[in-house]
Amino acid sequence: MEKASEFNSLAFLFYLEIMNIGIPKEIKNQEFRVGLSPAGVHALQKDGHQTWIETNAGLGSGFTDEMYLQEGANILPTATEVYAAADLIVKVKEPLAAEYDLIKKGQIIFTYFHFAASRELTEAMLRSKAICFAYESVELSDRSLPLLIPMSEVAGRMAVQVGSYYLGKPQGGKGKMLGGVPGVQPAHVLILGGGVVGTQAAKMAAGLGANVTIMDTNLSRLRYLDEILPANVHTQFATSHAIQSHLSQVDLLIGAVLLHGTKAPQLIKKEDLRKMELGTVLVDVAVDQGGCIETCKPTTHENPVYEIDGILHYCVANMPGAVPQTSTLALTQATLPYIQLLANLGWKEASTSNEALNKGLTIYEGKLFHPGLAASFNL
Ligand SMILES: NC(=O)c1ccc[n+]([C@@H]2O[C@H](COP(=O)([O-])OP(=O)(O)OC[C@H]3O[C@@H](n4cnc5c(N)ncnc54)[C@H](O)[C@@H]3O)[C@@H](O)[C@H]2O)c1
Numbered sequence: 001m002e003k004a005s006e007f008n009s010l011a012f013l014f015y016l017e018i019m020n021i022g023i024p025k026e027i028k029n030q031e032f033r034v035g036l037s038p039a040g041v042h043a044l045q046k047d048g049h050q051t052w053i054e055t056n057a058g059l060g061s062g063f064t065d066e067m068y069l070q071e072g073a074n075i076l077p078t079a080t081e082v083y084a085a086a087d088l089i090v091k092v093k094e095p096l097a098a099e100y101d102l103i104k105k106g107q108i109i110f111t112y113f114h115f116a117a118s119r120e121l122t123e124a125m126l127r128s129k130a131i132c133f134a135y136e137s138v139e140l141s142d143r144s145l146p147l148l149i150p151m152s153e154v155a156g157r158m159a160v161q162v163g164s165y166y167l168g169k170p171q172g173g174k175g176k177m178l179g180g181v182p183g184v185q186p187a188h189v190l191i192l193g194g195g196v197v198g199t200q201a202a203k204m205a206a207g208l209g210a211n212v213t214i215m216d217t218n219l220s221r222l223r224y225l226d227e228i229l230p231a232n233v234h235t236q237f238a239t240s241h242a243i244q245s246h247l248s249q250v251d252l253l254i255g256a257v258l259l260h261g262t263k264a265p266q267l268i269k270k271e272d273l274r275k276m277e278l279g280t281v282l283v284d285v286a287v288d289q290g291g292c293i294e295t296c297k298p299t300t301h302e303n304p305v306y307e308i309d310g311i312l313h314y315c316v317a318n319m320p321g322a323v324p325q326t327s328t329l330a331l332t333q334a335t336l337p338y339i340q341l342l343a344n345l346g347w348k349e350a351s352t353s354n355e356a357l358n359k360g361l362t363i364y365e366g367k368l369f370h371p372g373l374a375a376s377f378n379l
Pocket of ligand 1: 149151152153155192193194195196197198215216217218221238256257258259264265267284285286287288289316317318319320
C-alpha cells in the first residue's frame with residue numbers, strides 16, 4: 001500500500017496524458033489468467049485513462065464483460081481491435097506468433113516475456129519496434145523480483161494442496177493424512193529451499209498439522225524462518241547428509257530451491273527413491289529450472305503425475321495456471337502500480353523515475369537492452 005501511494009503521488013506530479021490501455025484475451029493453451037482485473041480498470045479509469053478489453057478476456061478468471069463495463073472499460077470483439085486501440089498492452093503470457101503482427105511500432109507491451117527461451121519471439125519484438133517491459137525482469141534494489149513473487153506464493157501453497165491429494169491411496173499415494181488425527185501421528189513433510197515457495201509451503205503444511213522440516217543453505221534465512229514459522233516447522237541447514245537422514249520417513253517432499261540464473265541443483269538422485277517408502281509424493285516446484293530431483297521431468301495439468309520406483313512425481317511447470325481466479329488477482333495487484341506508472345508518466349519518465357521498472361525494459365524500438373540476452377542470441 002505504501003508503495004502504491006508513493007507511486008500515485010509521483011504519477012500525479014508528472015501527469016502527462018490519457019493513455020489507451022488494451023487487455024487482449026490470452027491465447028496460449030490452458031492459460032486462463034488475464035492481464036487486468038476489474039479493480040485494475042477502476043484504478044486506471046480513476047487516473048483518467050481509457051481501457052479496452054477483448055470480449056470474454058476475463059471469463060477464465062471469473063470476470064465477465066459486464067464486470068469490466070461497470071468499472072468504465074470498453075469491450076471490443078477482437079484482439080485486432082484491442083491492439084489497434086491501445087498505446088499500452090497489458091498481458092500475462094508472451095505474445096504468440098498469431099499476435100506478432102498486431103503489435104505496433106512504439107506500442108508498450110507489459111507482460112511475462114521469458115525472452116531467453118525464444119529467439120523467434122525476441123526477433124519478432126525487435127522487428128515490431130515495440131517497447132517491451134518484461135514482468136520477470138522488474139527487480140527491486142534488494143534483488144527480489146516483485147512480479148514473480150506472487151506466482152511463487154501461489155505455487156508454494158498449491159504444492160501442499162496437490163501433495164496432500166496425491167498422498168491419498170486412490171491417487172497412488174501412501175494413504176496418509178498430512179495432519180493425522182488424535183492418537184495418530186501426522187505426516188512428515190520435507191521442503192528443500194526456504195525462499196518464497198518453500199515458506200508458503202511450510203505455512204500451509206504446518207496449518208494442516210504436518211510435521212514439517214524446511215532446509216536451506218542460507219543460514220540467515222533459516223534464522224528468519226525459525227522466528228516466523230509455527231512450532232511444528234523445524235529448520236535445518238541443507239547438506240546432503242541432512243537430506244539423506246529424512247528419506248526413509250518422508251511422506252511429502254517439496255522441491256523449492258533456486259540458484260539465480262542457472263539450473264537447480266539436483267539434491268535428490270534416482271537411487272534415493274529406493275530409500276523412500278512406496279507411495280511417497282515428490283512435488284518439484286523448481287521444475288521450471290530443471291528441477292532439484294534427478295527423476296523430475298515437466299508435466300502438465302492434464303497429466304500432472306507419473307510414478308518411478310513406486311514414488312509419485314508431480315512436476316507441473318505452470319502450477320498457478322490451475323487456479324486462475326487466485327493467480328490473476330495475485331498478479332494484477334503486483335503489476336497495477338507499475339501499469340499506473342507507465343500510463344501516468346509515459347514509458348520514458350516511468351522507467352527513469354523507477355529503477356525497478358527500468359530493469360524490466362528489455363526491448364525498445366528495435367534495440368535489445370539486455371546484455372545477457374544479446375550475448376546468448378549473438379544479437
Ligand atoms: N512450477 C511452477 O509453477 C512454479 C511457480 C513459481 C515458481 N517456481 C519455481 O520455484 C523455484 C523456487 O522459487 P522461489 O521464488 O521460492 O525462489 P527463492 O529465490 O525465493 O528461494 C529459493 C531458495 O532456495 C535456496 N537454495 C539454493 N540452493 C539451495 C540448496 N542447494 N539447498 C537448499 N536450499 C537452496 C535459496 O537460498 C533460497 O532461499 C524457482 O525455480 C521458481 O522458478 C515454479
